[in-house]
Amino acid sequence: DGGITQSPKYLFRKEGQNVTLSCEQNLNHDAMYWYRQDPGQGLRLIYYSQIVNDFQKGDIAEGYSVSREKKESFPLTVTSAQKNPTAFYLCASSRLAGGTYSYNEQFFGPGTRLTVL
Amino acid sequence: GQQLNQSPQSMFIQEGEDVSMNCTSSSIFNTWLWYKQEPGEGPVLLIALYKAGELTSNGRLTAQFGITRKDSFLNISASIPSDVGIYFCAGKISGSARQLTFGSGTQLTVLP
Numbered sequence: 001d002g003g004i005t006q007s008p009k010y011l012f013r014k015e016g017q018n019v020t021l022s023c024e025q026n027l028n029h030d031a032m033y034w035y036r037q038d039p040g041q042g043l044r045l046i047y048y049s050q051i052v053n054d055f056q057k058g059d060i061a062e063g064y065s066v067s068r069e070k071k072e073s074f075p076l077t078v079t080s081a082q083k084n085p086t087a088f089y090l091c092a093s094s095r096l097a098g099g100t101y102s103y104n105e106q107f108f109g110p111g112t113r114l115t116v117l
Numbered sequence: 118g119q120q121l122n123q124s125p126q127s128m129f130i131q132e133g134e135d136v137s138m139n140c141t142s143s144s145i146f147n148t149w150l151w152y153k154q155e156p157g158e159g160p161v162l163l164i165a166l167y168k169a170g171e172l173t174s175n176g177r178l179t180a181q182f183g184i185t186r187k188d189s190f191l192n193i194s195a196s197i198p199s200d201v202g203i204y205f206c207a208g209k210i211s212g213s214a215r216q217l218t219f220g221s222g223t224q225l226t227v228l229p
Contacts, residue, residue, distance in 0.1 A: 006159075033216065045217075090159050101209065104165075105147040106162075106217060110158055113160045
């Protein structure tokens with residue numbers, strides 16, 4: 001089955017430690033995205049990548065870093081510089097082009113809940 | 118950043134009732150998407166809309182792309198307990214390189 005996997009589901013870290021969240025997709029999508037979700041709020045874009053070895057900052061990139069060495073993988077590192085890292089992190093992917101605007105459709109993974117103690 | 122105004126913020130309804138929620142923006146969109154998110158899970162795409170005035174159904178769900186291209190509506194008919202969750206709208210601003218913009222969500226509770 002095609003889909004997006006994120007691991008781990010729950011992650012606990014001590015303050016000041018960097019942590020890397022995994023995201024893998026086998027949908028053959030070109031574009032991948034990382035979002036942060038806080039209670040009662042919509043999704044905020046952290047980083048996105050439309051092609052291997054290239055990525056762009058979203059609205060809240062400070063304190064985060066990403067890499068895109070393979071089409072299938074887009075890991076997110078939450079660094080110690082992120083002031084309030086406890087949140088639910090969602091990875092998504094989409095096609096890059098198509099005959100209609102259907103390439104705007106993003107498909108999400110199950111999420112990783114990060115708690116910094 | 119650009120915001121979508123989604124309302125209502127929460128709804129408590131009786132099983133069997135119909136539900137309506139909407140999103141509005143000051144920008145023109147070329148795509149409207151509606152997602153459902155259950156607790157602790159990622160959002161699942163319910164309906165996608167691409168043309169002004171378009172009306173699309175998915176089972177008991179019906180969504181419309183507003184004629185002004187600045188709003189969208191989602192209706193759920195004959196609600197059931199498994200409809201519980203947070204419903205998000207998302208849109209792509211026409212002519213912008215900006216990625217999807219998300220509403221803040223409508224929390225739906227269905228009472229038996």
